[in-house]
Amino acid sequence: MKIKITGIGSYIPEKTISNTDFDKHVFLNEDGSLFHYPNEVVINKFKGITGIENRRYAEDNYTASDLALFASQRAIENAAIDPETLDYIIFAHNFGDVKYGHSQSDMIPSLATRVKHNLGIKNPKCVAYDILFGCPGWIEGVLQANAFIKSGMAKKCLVIGAETLSRVVDPHDRDSMIYSDGAGASIIEASTDNAGMLSYENATFAIDEAGYLFYGKSYNPELDPNTSYIKMHGRKIYEFALSQVPAAMKSCLDQSGIAIDDVKKILIHQANEKMDEAIVHRFYKLYGKTPPKNVMPMSIHDLGNSSVATVPTLFDLLIQGKIEDQEISKGDILLFASVGAGMNVNAFVYRY
Incomplete structure (x- = not known):
């Protein structure tokens, strides 16, 4: 099933x-x-x-x-x-x-x-x-x-x-x-x-990585130190993502039995354009290949990073044909992937 x-x-x-x-x-x-x-x-x-x-x-x-x-x-x-x-x-x-x-x-x-x-x-x-x-x-x-x-x-x-x-x-x-x-x-x-989900992968890295995203006080010392805001160690997250996300994506794809050349689109969490591009390039490099043109639809340019909402919103926009130069058809293979606070990584392969 x-x-x-x-x-x-x-x-x-x-x-x-x-x-x-x-x-x-x-x-x-x-x-x-x-x-x-x-x-x-x-x-x-x-x-x-x-x-x-x-x-x-x-x-x-x-x-x-x-x-x-x-x-x-x-x-x-x-x-x-x-x-x-x-x-x-x-x-x-x-x-x-x-x-x-x-x-x-x-x-x-x-x-x-x-x-x-x-x-x-x-x-x-x-x-x-x-x-x-x-x-x-x-x-x-x-x-x-x-x-x-x-x-x-x-x-x-x-x-x-x-x-x-x-x-x-x-x-x-x-x-x-x-x-x-x-x-x-x-x-x-x-x-x-x-159609449907063919395979998945998920993991939590919490020894050295648990605090890469956290709640902390404002950089303005005049503000209430007891009021907290979302904070992150950007460089550490970038290095973690490039190290762990491509490997998780490869493990997920290999479990599905689908060949890398058959992947039509990669729907990745809209966190940072350069980071997402680097993740996808490193993922393809694991197969000795380079990413094909338009394999990675993006919505971050106009919508920013809305955390848990980015991937389903991206999928919705893609289906509606609202992302320029991007479309999918019945039977296409999609790879969903994300990374974030925890530090957590997950992915699934999906036949549309």
């Missing part, structure tokens, strides 16, 4: 924040000192590395569970199912609901429960829960749905990835320019044809 994504939906906030919107930010070094060069230089270097020109922030009156609801409604409509028939709602996020202008996370009740409530699902047998797995959370949710369906515990699962990272960034940290908001959702069912 294989599982299949029978419905997909995403919610992309309308509020666009461009790189020039950071012109007046006071960026500081970790020790609180000022940079020795102007913001224009900071922004240009940032764009050159990450590829990000714009990112989307949630509307002020919405939280992560609201964005998730909108994406879920679209996925349910796309799958043409009755939401009362869902057995599980699996919601991947990292910071819960954070209201605009606040920094406190709200996760009680779970965000999955909030989505179930707002969908109006009465069936108590529809079990709703959250997972915290860093940026690879949506993929991990799909892998859990795979296990539930294969074991006979479920027939239909709703897997969501949603985040409002704009609410937990330190405005004095230049890394804050990376993060964005958004949501992606998918309906997972048993496959009734040749």
Whole structure:
């Protein structure tokens, strides 16, 4: 038995924040000192590395569970199912609901429960829960749905990835320019044809790597040291990703029995354009090859890094034909992959 994504939906906030919107930010070094060069230089270097020109922030009156609801409604409509028939709602996020202008996370009740409530699902047998797995959370949710369906515990699962990272960034940290908001959702069912998941790989590296992404105080010493923001050791994450993600992708592909030349698209977490390109190049190098043109669709240029939402949103945009010079057809082989806080890595091979 294989599982299949029978419905997909995403919610992309309308509020666009461009790189020039950071012109007046006071960026500081970790020790609180000022940079020795102007913001224009900071922004240009940032764009050159990450590829990000714009990112989307949630509307002020919405939280992560609201964005998730909108994406879920679209996925349910796309799958043409009755939401009362869902057995599980699996919601991947990292910071819960954070209201605009606040920094406190709200996760009680779970965000999955909030989505179930707002969908109006009465069936108590529809079990709703959250997972915290860093940026690879949506993929991990799909892998859990795979296990539930294969074991006979479920027939239909709703897997969501949603985040409002704009609410937990330190405005004095230049890394804050990376993060964005958004949501992606998918309906997972048993496959009734040749399409579906062929293999998967996942891992957690937690001895030396656990603290590469963390919660820490602002770089501005005048701000409350007890208020925390998302922080990262960028160089360590980059080196980790290039070391571990291509190997996980290769292991996953080899398990599937699919040849590297038969992979049509790689849908990788939209974290950083240069890092993603390096991961894919290193992956192909493991087979003694170079990546074919257009194998890696990208949405980061306009949407930024919305963590758990990037991969399902990318898949939704790809299916809708909304990514320039990118398309997929029935029977195409796709490789999904992600890396993030934990440090966690996962991937799956999928026949569309």
